[in-house]
Amino acid sequence: xxxxxxxxxxxxxxxxxxxxxxxxxxxxxxxxxxxxxxxxxxxxxxxxxxxxxxxxxxxxxxxxxxxxxxxxxxxxxxxxxxxxxxxxxxxxxxxxxxxxxxxxxxxxxxxxxxxxxxxxxxxxxxxxxxxxxxxxxxxxxxxxxxxxxxxxxxxxxxxxxxxxxxxxxxxxxxxxxxxxxxxxxxxxxxxxxxxxxxxxxxxxxxxxxxxxxxxxxxxxxxxxx
Amino acid sequence: xxxxxxxxxxxxxxxxxxxxxxxxxxxxxxxxxxxxxxxxxxxxxxxxxxxxxxxxxxxxxxxxxxxxxxxxxxxxxxxxxxxxxxxxxxxxxxxxxxxxxxxxxxxxxxxxxxxxxxxxxxxxxxxxxxxxxxxxxxxxxxxxxxxxxxxxxxxxxxxxxxxxxxxxxxxxxxxxxxxxxxxxxxxxxxxxxxxxxxxxxxxxxxxxxxxxxxxxxxxxxxxxxxxxxxxxxxxxxxxxxxxxxxxxxxxxxxxxxxxxxxxxxxxxxxxxxxxxxxxxxxxxxxxxxxxxxxxxxxxxxxxxxxxxxxxxxxxxxxxxxxxxxxxxxxxxxxxxxxxxxxxxxxxxxxxxxxxxxxxxxxxxxxxxxxxxxxxxxxxxxxxxxxxxxxxxxxxxxxxxxxxxxxxxxxxxxxxxxxxxxxxxxxxxxxxxxxxxxxxxxxxxxxxxxxxxxxxxxxxxxxxxxxxxxxxxxxxxxxxxx
Numbered sequence: 032x033x034x035x036x037x038x039x040x041x042x043x044x045x046x047x048x049x050x051x052x053x054x055x056x057x058x059x060x061x062x063x064x065x066x067x068x069x070x071x072x073x074x075x076x077x078x079x080x081x082x083x084x085x086x087x088x089x090x091x092x093x094x095x096x097x098x099x100x101x102x103x104x105x106x107x108x109x110x111x112x113x114x115x116x117x118x119x120x121x122x123x124x125x126x127x128x129x130x131x132x133x134x135x136x137x138x139x140x141x142x143x144x145x146x147x148x149x150x151x152x153x154x155x156x157x158x159x160x161x162x163x164x165x166x167x168x169x170x171x172x173x174x175x176x177x178x179x180x181x182x183x184x185x186x187x188x189x190x191x192x193x194x195x196x197x198x199x200x201x202x203x204x205x206x207x208x209x210x211x212x213x214x215x216x217x218x219x220x221x222x223x224x225x226x227x228x229x230x231x232x233x234x235x236x237x238x239x240x241x242x243x244x245x246x247x248x249x250x251x252x253x254x255x256x
Numbered sequence: 257x258x259x260x261x262x263x264x265x266x267x268x269x270x271x272x273x274x275x276x277x278x279x280x281x282x283x284x285x286x287x288x289x290x291x292x293x294x295x296x297x298x299x300x301x302x303x304x305x306x307x308x309x310x311x312x313x314x315x316x317x318x319x320x321x322x323x324x325x326x327x328x329x330x331x332x333x334x335x336x337x338x339x340x341x342x343x344x345x346x347x348x349x350x351x352x353x354x355x356x357x358x359x360x361x362x363x364x365x366x367x368x369x370x371x372x373x374x375x376x377x378x379x380x381x382x383x384x385x386x387x388x389x390x391x392x393x394x395x396x397x398x399x400x401x402x403x404x405x406x407x408x409x410x411x412x413x414x415x416x417x418x419x420x421x422x423x424x425x426x427x428x429x430x431x432x433x434x435x436x437x438x439x440x441x442x443x444x445x446x447x448x449x450x451x452x453x454x455x456x457x458x459x460x461x462x463x464x465x466x467x468x469x470x471x472x473x474x475x476x477x478x479x480x481x482x483x484x485x486x487x488x489x490x491x492x493x494x495x496x497x498x499x500x501x502x503x504x505x506x507x508x509x510x511x512x513x514x515x516x517x518x519x520x521x522x523x524x525x526x527x528x529x530x531x532x533x534x535x536x537x538x539x540x541x542x543x544x545x546x547x548x549x550x551x552x553x554x555x556x557x558x559x560x561x562x563x564x565x566x567x568x569x570x571x572x573x574x575x576x577x578x579x580x581x582x583x584x585x586x587x588x589x590x591x592x593x594x595x596x597x598x599x600x601x602x603x604x605x606x607x608x609x610x611x612x613x614x615x616x617x618x619x620x621x622x623x624x625x626x627x628x629x630x631x632x633x634x635x636x637x638x639x640x641x642x643x644x645x646x647x648x649x650x651x652x653x654x655x656x657x658x659x660x661x662x663x664x665x666x667x668x669x670x671x672x673x674x675x676x677x678x679x680x681x682x683x684x685x686x687x688x689x690x691x692x693x694x695x696x697x698x699x700x701x702x703x704x705x706x707x708x709x710x711x712x713x714x715x716x717x718x719x720x721x722x723x724x725x726x727x728x729x730x731x732x733x734x735x736x737x
Binding site: 192 | 601603604605606612728729734
């Protein structure tokens with residue numbers, strides 16, 4: 032397996048956690064490469080290790096064994112905080128928006144960390160509009176928005192970071208089918224813009240998406256479907 | 257500075273206990289020389305000083321006031337003179353009876369042993385000679401009960417470098433009622449009692465003449481610059497106050513040569529310097545100890561004045577530290593709760609790439625902003641609260657202090673009765689307690705307030721910061737934190 036520029040490579044990734052008296056191997060020697068401009072879907076049952084895998088990929092958790100590289104650089108050497116700030120953003124199932132802020136303000140937080148120059152407000156509106164949030168909605172508290180709208184805001188915030196990797200953990204888990212389709216469409220557009228988009232889901236709709244490269248996670252092992 | 261009564265008492269006891277009369281120590285009242293008094297005053301710890309010289313003069317063209325003191329002294333003198341005359345009479349009677357007894361004895365021995373006398377031949381002359389030379393008892397003792405300052409003149413002259421330093425003026429029992437006081441620069445000016453002035457129709461500006469008590473008396477003319485009144489009972493109203501130089505003009509060269517000063521008092525630059533002053537003086541003037549003198553620190557006035565303030569200060573200091581500790585605890589608790597409530601937000605920020613230091617900084621900046629608003633609001637309210645609290649606390653302290661003083665005074669009244677030496681060492685403090693407090697704060701105080709406030713906020717941030725450092729975005733966002 033050869034590292035390419037702007038390619039995210041997972042090598043021999045193994046992860047365990049202690050469950051009381053015994054150790055549980057959550058990930059078993061995972062090897063996978065994610066290339067820019069593509070949408071990846073990782074499907075599997077609950078507890079199969081999907082969330083653990085993307086936590087390690089997005090530097091939200093510490094790698095125990097194996098390595099994750101981006102552009103040939105070990106992300107541990109880049110540093111977890113720096114990697115999160117400059118390389119990867121995560122969309123969570125629960126949206127994880129700051130509730131006392133408006134949609135626009137949430138996006139501006141993402142812009143702050145990206146080192147965006149110029150008017151954050153206008154850029155936030157642009158990003159929100161790009162995911163289907165109007166200006167009126169953008170100025171509303173996120174609590175007042177629907178689940179689908181909140182997820183769009185979360186995606187816009189990820190985009191604000193202008194990072195090359197977008198990781199989504201069950202982004203449509205709380206959404207109805209119609210909204211799910213629209214969200215997937217957004218991810219497809221993001222991938223088309225040249226970013227690596229990794230979507231963890233148990234949704235067959237995502238898995239059956241023609242453009243997505245689908246991996247199946249089972250009992251800590253990853254295989255191409 | 258005054259005689260060291262303890263040292264004198266010890267010396268007296270040593271002399272009394274000495275079995276060898278030749279080696280018995282002679283105890284004399286120590287005196288304070290003017291150069292010593294002035295030398296001590298050169299200390300860096302001395303702000304001001306005073307001493308007095310006491311002499312006397314005779315009235316020249318005015319009549320002295322008959323005072324209760326004069327009357328009492330005369331009564332004592334009269335009683336003593338009577339006792340002395342009676343004793344002399346008794347001694348004279350005793351001597352007469354002894355002479356008669358000796359004579360009778362001689363006559364009896366002559367009549368009973370004339371033969372024997374003849375045998376002895378001429379020895380009767382010798383017997384007669386023994387009778388003539390029988391010891392006669394004499395009583396020749398005199399004593400003057402009057403005030404030493406009046407031992408020679410009828411007017412007491414007290415020289416002091418400033419009238420304000422006269423003990424009675426300091427304790428408030430004496431005050432100028434007309435004219436003005438004198439100081440070192442006043443030339444030939446005296447302050448006389450109102451009674452003396454009234455008795456002689458003297459006014460401020462009048463001339464008053466004295467005759468010195470020297471064998472060759474000289475006339476001295478002074479100008480009355482002030483008239484005083486006193487509330488002291490049995491006061492000698494013939495006491496005239498003037499400055500040191502003027503008082504010295506009443507003295508002879510011999511008196512000036514052996515001049516001793518009295519009522520030597522030094523005023524320290526700060527009560528805190530008392531130990532340093534005593535140490536420095538003891539090292540520089542060892543004769544103070546060897547001459548049985550003693551420097552007593554009398555900070556009773558200071559303590560009386562500032563006692564309640566110091567108690568309030570001490571209480572305020574205690575309250576301050578309690579408030580600081582409580583504030584740190586409360587703010588720490590508030591910030592910990594705040595950080596815990598916002599841990600989800602912090603998890604989000606961490607997932608977006610925020611540095612933990614930035615998150616701690618954000619919380620701290622928020623705290624500083626809120627704190628600064630609070631401090632600014634306190635600028636107006638703290639003054640009012642502090643003034644009210646200060647007044648209330650001081651009122652309590654003054655009341656408490658006055659009660660304690662009253663109890664002590666009653667106790668002292670009982671203890672002082674038999675004391676002879678206590679009169680030399682006890683000074684009644686006339687200082688008024690500070691019973692009002694003016695709370696004011698300047699730039700320095702407010703800078704301190706802000707500084708301490710910010711310090712409290714920094715300390716209060718320690719525990720919440722540790723919590724933030726422990727946060728893992730994954731566990732927060734997974735809801736496991």
